[in-house]
Amino acid sequence: MEKERETLQAWKERVGQELDRVMAFWLEHSHDREHGGFFTCLGRDGRVYDDLKYVWLQGRQVWMYCRLYRKLERFHRPELLDAAKAGGEFLLRHARVAPPEKKCAFVLTRDGRPVKVQRSIFSECFYTMAMNELWRVTAEARYQSEAVDMMDQIVHWVREDPSGLGRPQLPGAVASESMAVPMMLLCLVEQLGEEDEELAGRYAQLGHWCARRILQHVQRDGQAVLENVSEDGEELSGCLGRHQNPGDGAGSVGKASLHPPPRSTRWRRGDVAPVPVRQLHESDWHGLGGPAVPRGAQSSSHCGEERKRVSGLSRALSPCLGKDPLPASPRVLTRPRAGSWLVPAPPQQPER
Amino acid sequence: MEKERETLQAWKERVGQELDRVMAFWLEHSHDREHGGFFTCLGRDGRVYDDLKYVWLQGRQVWMYCRLYRKLERFHRPELLDAAKAGGEFLLRHARVAPPEKKCAFVLTRDGRPVKVQRSIFSECFYTMAMNELWRVTAEARYQSEAVDMMDQIVHWVREDPSGLGRPQLPGAVASESMAVPMMLLCLVEQLGEEDEELAGRYAQLGHWCARRILQHVQRDGQAVLENVSEDGEELSGCLGRHQNPGDGAGSVGKASLHPPPRSTRWRRGDVAPVPVRQLHESDWHGLGGPAVPRGAQSSSHCGEERKRVSGLSRALSPCLGKDPLPASPRVLTRPRAGSWLVPAPPQQPER
Numbered sequence: 001m002e003k004e005r006e007t008l009q010a011w012k013e014r015v016g017q018e019l020d021r022v023m024a025f026w027l028e029h030s031h032d033r034e035h036g037g038f039f040t041c042l043g044r045d046g047r048v049y050d051d052l053k054y055v056w057l058q059g060r061q062v063w064m065y066c067r068l069y070r071k072l073e074r075f076h077r078p079e080l081l082d083a084a085k086a087g088g089e090f091l092l093r094h095a096r097v098a099p100p101e102k103k104c105a106f107v108l109t110r111d112g113r114p115v116k117v118q119r120s121i122f123s124e125c126f127y128t129m130a131m132n133e134l135w136r137v138t139a140e141a142r143y144q145s146e147a148v149d150m151m152d153q154i155v156h157w158v159r160e161d162p163s164g165l166g167r168p169q170l171p172g173a174v175a176s177e178s179m180a181v182p183m184m185l186l187c188l189v190e191q192l193g194e195e196d197e198e199l200a201g202r203y204a205q206l207g208h209w210c211a212r213r214i215l216q217h218v219q220r221d222g223q224a225v226l227e228n229v230s231e232d233g234e235e236l237s238g239c240l241g242r243h244q245n246p247g248d249g250a251g252s253v254g255k256a257s258l259h260p261p262p263r264s265t266r267w268r269r270g271d272v273a274p275v276p277v278r279q280l281h282e283s284d285w286h287g288l289g290g291p292a293v294p295r296g297a298q299s300s301s302h303c304g305e306e307r308k309r310v311s312g313l314s315r316a317l318s319p320c321l322g323k324d325p326l327p328a329s330p331r332v333l334t335r336p337r338a339g340s341w342l343v344p345a346p347p348q349q350p351e352r
Numbered sequence: 353m354e355k356e357r358e359t360l361q362a363w364k365e366r367v368g369q370e371l372d373r374v375m376a377f378w379l380e381h382s383h384d385r386e387h388g389g390f391f392t393c394l395g396r397d398g399r400v401y402d403d404l405k406y407v408w409l410q411g412r413q414v415w416m417y418c419r420l421y422r423k424l425e426r427f428h429r430p431e432l433l434d435a436a437k438a439g440g441e442f443l444l445r446h447a448r449v450a451p452p453e454k455k456c457a458f459v460l461t462r463d464g465r466p467v468k469v470q471r472s473i474f475s476e477c478f479y480t481m482a483m484n485e486l487w488r489v490t491a492e493a494r495y496q497s498e499a500v501d502m503m504d505q506i507v508h509w510v511r512e513d514p515s516g517l518g519r520p521q522l523p524g525a526v527a528s529e530s531m532a533v534p535m536m537l538l539c540l541v542e543q544l545g546e547e548d549e550e551l552a553g554r555y556a557q558l559g560h561w562c563a564r565r566i567l568q569h570v571q572r573d574g575q576a577v578l579e580n581v582s583e584d585g586e587e588l589s590g591c592l593g594r595h596q597n598p599g600d601g602a603g604s605v606g607k608a609s610l611h612p613p614p615r616s617t618r619w620r621r622g623d624v625a626p627v628p629v630r631q632l633h634e635s636d637w638h639g640l641g642g643p644a645v646p647r648g649a650q651s652s653s654h655c656g657e658e659r660k661r662v663s664g665l666s667r668a669l670s671p672c673l674g675k676d677p678l679p680a681s682p683r684v685l686t687r688p689r690a691g692s693w694l695v696p697a698p699p700q701q702p703e704r
Contacts, residue, residue, distance in 0.1 A: 049594075105522075105524075109524040113524030114523065238402035238403065239393065
């Protein structure tokens with residue numbers, strides 16, 4: 001037991017050192033001090049081999065800097081905050097192709113002119129993540145307003161009318177559902193809802209919808225997560241149906257299977273309570289070593305069927321993940337852990 | 353010398369056998385006898401794992417069947433002709449997304465409903481190749497009319513106004529030239545101009561334009577063929593500029609460097625004559641073992657500079673191609689060879 005603890009401690013330190021090393025590299029090489037934003041096509045020596053700015057990568061870097069600044073004392077440095085703000089301002093000035101329309105470019109020139117537009121929601125999702133985190137570290141309302149407005153637009157595209165994305169509706173296109181869409185939307189629901197009761201309430205039903213949609217992608221008795229399924233959750237034929245994305249699959253299925261059920265769910269004797277949304281932020285999703293549930297919390301009733309399937313999936317994945325497949329019932333932690341599903345928890349206390 | 357001849361003869365037989373084996377597989381497994389056209393997503397056992405029909409692959413298969421039917425006696429069989437005609441009729445009925453507009457789908461369902469449209473010219477190019485070959489084997493004028501009309505549309509998109517392709521013109525998009533476009537257009541020029549003086553004349557200037565454009569992609573003193581260059585033929589920075597497509601590069605540069613110069617070219621003493629278009633069809637482009645020029649023909653003056661660069665390229669490629677880099681001056685053949693640059697010459701006499 002003592003030996004295992006030492007091994008884990010050594011790995012924890014190693015991961016912390018890697019994070020420091022990675023951050024030092026990006027801090028040194030990726031900042032565009034002239035236009036704001038970040039270079040992301042970097043050689044191993046830090047040389048910029050392309051100065052194009054992919055909007056989703058700009059959004060991720062702003063988000064990451066803010067999150068580290070906000071959560072970890074050693075990254076609570078003006079250098080990170082300034083770079084994140086400069087990146088956020090670059091996005092505000094340039095990400096939208098034709099304001100006031102909300103559609104964002106997929107990639108911009110170094111000085112912010114649009115190069116390509118993708119007919120999907122993902123640039124806009126990372127834009128929203130960035131703006132919400134910027135609001136959390138700066139308390140400037142314009143960032144949050146931008147995040148919420150963009151979120152509403154994304155929800156409209158996904159659930160009401162996708163025509164604004166610009167993809168023609170063709171009669172031969174199979175009606176299919178990609179896992180990436182509810183996966184990203186669930187990230188946004190949890191990002192915007194963090195310690196924000198109003199927004200958590202506003203997006204609660206959307207979160208349940210995302211979780212249900214994601215779990216539809218667990219197929220073949222839990223042995224496979226398929227990227228595309230039919231609208232009613234059945235496996236599709238052909239290349240579309242065979243597509244798998246293991247990394248996204250494992251992460252989002254774990255996430256969805258722990259998402260709290262709607263309030264209308266009736267609890268019966270023997271049922272177990274859902275995991276509070278806040279706890280979701282304190283668990284390590286990408287680890288997939290089992291859902292992290294605080295002592296006293298128990299699994300939710302609506303997840304029973306899916307959990308069985310997820311458990312099968314976990315068995316299928318376990319050769320890749322080591323000898324610790326997802327347990328049939330959630331592990332109980334003695335105390336909440338730092339970090340979130342996007343940033344594995346480094347070995348420091350959170351700042352807040 | 354005798355030993356080399358034997359080795360070559362053995363390879364020639366091997367290649368012929370492979371062609372027979374490949375054709376037997378496709379004849380057995382790929383025909384859609386219900387709707388016409390071809391299944392192209394086949395497992396090693398011939399099983400159809402997806403019945404989507406990619407328009408460019410339908411066009412290639414129609415073209416290939418017709419070309420084999422027309423050129424090689426052992427493939428002059430009703431089975432090939434009927435399948436090619438059924439594929440051609442499928443394309444005529446379904447390839448265009450919104451007739452009378454000429455834009456074709458990228459992929460169709462088995463029964464011909466459009467699934468996706470690509471904002472490029474390539475579906476339309478293979479459609480044209482197919483229609484022209486169908487006309488050559490059937491003598492039905494409607495196929496040729498379809499080929500010529502589509503060719504005019506493609507030329508309009510490439511040289512006058514690309515807006516009909518549906519790609520938005522964005523202010524940050526770098527003005528760049530891809531090699532694929534003049535490469536495909538040059539194929540069409542030669543396809544349509546084969547033994548057709550009127551069309552060969554109509555597209556002569558276009559052919560020269562394509563050849564010049566292709567040769568602009570030979571960069572770095574002939575050591576690299578780059579897929580994208582600037583409008584004035586300079587290397588581009590970033591990922592766009594680094595893109596290489598060795599197969600297309602080798603084939604199309606060889607092709608372009610032998611394309612005859614415009615009639616207005618003045619010949620000086622010591623200059624060598626251009627290769628007649630007809631001879632181009634009788635050379636083996638993909639072999640790249642050196643341009644095949646009939647006895648008496650000599651290289652054209654406009655190719656001098658490019659040939660030097662191509663020669664450097666050939667040296668760079670020679671480790672992949674064997675020990676026979678492109679010679680500095682064209683080889684002289686004692687008799688024309690069968691086949692074309694798209695179909696390596698099998699060891700049979702052509703039918704015509």
